[in-house]
Amino acid sequence: MELRILQQDSEDKRIADAINEEAFPECERNSLDDLYASDTSEKLDMLGIYDNDTIVGFFTVRKYENIRYLAYFAVSREKRSSGIGSQALQFLKERYHGTQIVTEFEAPDDSCDNNSLRLRRRDFYLRNGFYETGWYSFYDDTEFTIASSAPVFDKEGFERFTTYLSSIVHDHIPKLYRK
Secondary structure, eight states, X not given: OEEEEOOTTSHHHHHHHHHHHHHSOGGGOOOHHHHHHTOSSSOEEEEEEEETTEEEEEEEEEEETTEEEEEEEEEOGGGTTXXXXXXXXXXXXXXTTTSEEEEEEEOOOTTSTTHHHHHHHHHHHHHTTOEEEEEEEEETTEEEXXXXXXXXXXXXXXXXXXXXXXXXXXXXXXXXXXO
16 A cells, blocks of 8 residues: 555546545535645645555645644545555655644534444544544534644644635634633
């Protein structure tokens, strides 16, 4: 397995588009073309996840100072629950060694129909070396838990990142709060 830069004009990007469609609900999904278009200063890495030279998923990572914001992470339906995601996440952590990877996942909520899926996602990240930060965000009618690859969350660095992000993308901007 390996990670490779995913070129916007490649056939693999079209496969990643299909993975994106199947993996994310419409309210949480941005097209990969829109993500590429938002990168005016080379602060976005679109990385294909390859298994035996075949794309099976992708990461979208926004880079700012010491923060690496894992905005999107998807694995094709056929490859889920096979260990590919865990392996890919370890490769991602190696690629960005010395930085703090921050991501969000839907906060567990017993009143939600998809709570078992939310718990599985949370457990996946925690099992793969991420830490719940104690901070949350809310957008698109959903509460998200903010998690970090480091045990001590760089809240100030993440807030600087979200200020930068709001200057290029005007929706899906995390606003931190505690419960």
